[in-house]
Amino acid sequence: MNKYEELMARKNEIMKKSVGVDYSKYEKGKLSFNYEEMMKDTGYSLSDVIKIQNNVGVGNTPLLELRNITKLARKVSKTGKAARIFVKDESANPSGSFKDRRASLSVYDAKTRGYKGVASATSGNYGAAVASQAAMRGLHCIIVQEAYDSRKVGQPEILEKGRKCEALGAEVLRLTVGPELFYTYLKMLDDTGYYNASLYSTYGVSGVESLGYEIAINCREKFGKNPDAVVVTHAGGGNVTGTGRGLIKAGANDTMLIGASVNLKGLHMASDNDFNKKSFTTGHTGFGIPFMTNPDRSDVPRSAARPLRYLDRYVTVTQGEVFYTTELLAQIEGLERGPAGNTSLAAAFAISQEMDDNQIIVVQETEYTGAGKHILPQLTFAKKNGIDVSVGNPKDEVPGKNIIIPDHPSKLYIEEHDLNKYRRSYIKNAAEKITGNEILKCDLDFLADETKESKEQVIKILHELNIVVR
């Protein structure tokens, strides 16, 4: 064993110490675990979560109607109709994104349990959120980022996120490309004894429930009904899962939950060469699809983010469409926000045109913007890295080769992804982990819950994989 393998072999022991959860007690059957029991064991109810978040200025963000964007959607819609588009302005949270909801609960828990510091492995807005919450609670904070390629060139978006963490008092470890970031992270947790504020822990996910809950309550207060659809930017699955759970807890069972990611098909996530050819570092298919079909690939033994349990529909948009929508939001709505948060807005613009004028579609987040995290530096960087930027039809965009800014709002489109394909792939991945070809009845129930699929359909897929239920 080399030093990488030696440390990875101690993964579960280090994780247990750093999150204070013994995941083994939830395991059952051949491949199942008790998800709801694990979620309940956080010990914080939704009203506790809301109270903790209120205390640190997190949540209760405005739900803004995008009147001009709605009007534009109706102008270009084939039917002349489009749903009213609203956005939950999550950039109003202390560190500028919905990630404060996730960090608030983890950092509160770390403080309550007497940890001296918190840590997180993230190149996203979550780093700033953990740093901000740690500053409020008087804890040390270390953020581990995948920041550079081997030439020490980093995307402006990530550089800005690193700066922001330091501005909020955190230490930032900036790494080159590679999944062994997890090795550095584990080593640091082992050395410091800090709390692992994982995005995938029960706290990291239940903190988002307040967002889904607020959206339902906001809509009922304003319009006397639940939203018809909520669009969520999907990457690791926590955003979808927490929002979906929050909507259900508010009784909004009839609201359609739509996941949206930026399409980065063909770019390898662990490739040094491809690293700087992406103009989006999160909310893209490179995370969205693997985490949907194999959620336990995260930094905790059992991820609390299980997107297939909640998704009703999954769509992708192009990088060019998201940049276009970001500019549109600033130009005709007077809201200058960061591009990554607008992934679901780009999707909502197209989806609203399938709906009636009296329907409501909610875009569930925005994020802050600034130097680096803005369409101008991101497109400048893309050009410098050999990406061809042009104006035209977004359908011609090839990730890693070009970015096409739509030449007209009527050109914005979504690509529909069949969730059944991912459900099947999830079941296949789960089945690969068992020895033999038999699973138990509780495993069947689990797979049906995990994929929001009927047991008959799960049995059919299992049959194709030569697996029987005993």
Add this chain to the structure above:
Amino acid sequence: MEEIVLNPNERASHLPDDTKAVPLKVWVRGFCMDDCDIGTQAEIKTVSGRLAKGTVTLEKPKYNHDFGEYIEELQNIGKQAREILGVI
């Protein structure tokens, strides 16, 4: 300061070739414990109080990211939308 975390031969087995060919590096910021020069080995204390060793690469590192260049591919978006809406 810069430190090599894993040499190419120590990296995980399931990596793309381009990534496997280069070492995994980390950059850490902190205050040098003793006088040191760029390019020399030093020990630093980070803001969270950790001690770390590596090669000094920069003194008082600054942030270089900015608002980028003018992007003409974006210049028509607002104008065109306002025309369609008939507001200007």
